[in-house]
Amino acid sequence: MTIKYKKPELLAPAGSLEKLKIAFQYGADAVYFGGKDFSLRAAAQNFSYEEMKEGAEFAHSLGKKLYCTINVMPKNEDLEQMPKFLKQLEEVGIDAVLVSDLGVLGMVKKHTNLAIHVSTQANTINYEACNVWESLGAERVVLARECSLEDIKTMREHINPELELEAFVHGSMCISYSGRCLLSSFMAGRDSNMGACTQSCRWKYSLVEEKRPNEYFPIEEDSHGTYIMNSKDLAMIEHLPELLNAGISSLKIEGRNKSEYYVAVIVNAYRQAIDLYYKDPENYKLPEALKEELYKVNHRKYHTGFFFKEPKEEGIIYDTNFHIRDYDMTAIVLDYDKETGMALCRQRNKFVKGDVIEVLSPGKFDQSFVAEEIYNEDGEKIDECQHPNMIFKIKTPFELEKNSFFRCKVKKK
Incomplete structure (x- = not known):
């Protein structure tokens, strides 16, 4: 070609x-x-x-x-x-x-x-x-x-x-048409053409017959309802x-x-x-x-x-207005110590000892490891990181760049 x-x-x-x-x-x-x-x-x-x-x-x-x-x-x-x-x-x-x-x-x-x-x-x-x-x-x-x-x-x-x-x-x-919409202004008083769109098109709507006010008839694609402009x-x-x-x-x-x-x-x-x-x-x-x-x-x-x-x-997606989420971004790498093999990280979503962590780095996305050694800011061993924005250290089997991301598959309930 x-x-x-x-x-x-x-x-x-x-x-x-x-x-x-x-x-x-x-x-x-x-x-x-x-x-x-x-x-x-x-x-x-x-x-x-x-x-x-x-x-x-x-x-x-x-x-x-x-x-x-x-x-x-x-x-x-x-x-x-x-x-x-x-x-x-x-x-x-x-x-x-x-x-x-x-x-x-x-x-x-x-x-x-x-x-x-x-x-x-x-x-x-x-x-x-x-x-x-x-x-x-x-x-x-x-x-x-x-x-x-x-x-x-x-x-x-x-x-x-x-x-x-x-x-x-x-x-x-x-x-x-090209994002030029009045729906948000009409329904929420927020002008999409001034940057304040509420994404009214993605809301769930019902049908009202003019002689029966306040009686809402569902518009259903399936049991979840429908989202006719999503x-x-x-x-x-x-x-x-x-x-x-x-x-x-x-x-x-x-x-x-x-x-x-x-x-x-x-x-x-x-x-x-x-x-x-x-x-x-x-x-x-x-x-x-x-x-x-x-x-x-x-x-x-x-x-x-x-x-x-x-x-x-x-x-159009008729059955839901939710995003699909198969992975959680669990942490971002702030620094890496080559001598100890420890990554200093800021936690974003919960993960625990034993979880398989995928790593995204610039130009790379195929590395992973099992979380085994996790430490809090005081150097104490912990089994999980529960709190958003918690600073922690974790042992990794390979060197990491600053602003690498950790992610884990969402655990199915």
Whole structure:
């Protein structure tokens, strides 16, 4: 198979400074984040000025990039503070900003020299829109999730080769068009277009007949009920050759509200899969172990979104709105002593002596050991770690990197 396009960027979410550092450690080429204002993920921790500065310095020390999302749909009163915020982004050295509103794009150009990426919230689904965005100063367009691979190929053929295209390849999907939804505002008074979505689409609903108020009739797929707007998660790791030959410049992972562990697992899997493909595209085959990694985080059932065809009922999960959880992330490694073979860790979920612990490290996911020697902070032997954030030491048969993760299979009750 001939490689038509250069190796794309792997772009990871960073809901906090710690997640940013872990994303880079596990193989991301760039991360995107939100500041305290003007971001569409109000539930994320988001970055202060000092954190943005530290994040930019950290990224650039590795030769990597950092993008800030300013993709809200601002009202008049929201614009007053924006010039100051934009200048702060320029001061700290952000590599690009993501915008979806024409007014915000104009303000970025007026007040800064920041590179501009057009957010998926702008709903770009055709090449003429791409060309207009470029004429207005955009260097990259993040495509709407509703685009198919054929759509993307056609766009690539009708736009400037220098204009970059970015596409989501993994993570949560939205029932509404490119995430532009009023359901949360209507039902909970929280505006999804200002970053405060309550995910009302994933709630359980009942039917009410107008002449019988307060009588609720269940809408049932089975005994658990039904969730008529609950989209499956996107996962395209099995289709990397198709993605990489469509002319996509940046492969984007969704999840600024997800955990550090989630970021590490998903970035690690896609990093290795992409590198394997470019190492030998003629003989590339996705290792089954990499595919299985995607099932070791909390997830919904997976689907390929709009890439191959418009999803109908097969793109919705009707029987539950809970995530699938087959593994618990039990601890993160803070330090490792080579002389003693002891890892200093912070506990996240309970595990006990005798449990089989899998280890995820940058570029590795196939190591495991049995927990035998566990010590508390006072050096006392213990049989279990019960308390979240408890600091402990554990003997391991191999050396570990800082920010390696321990995980255990969920014990079936």
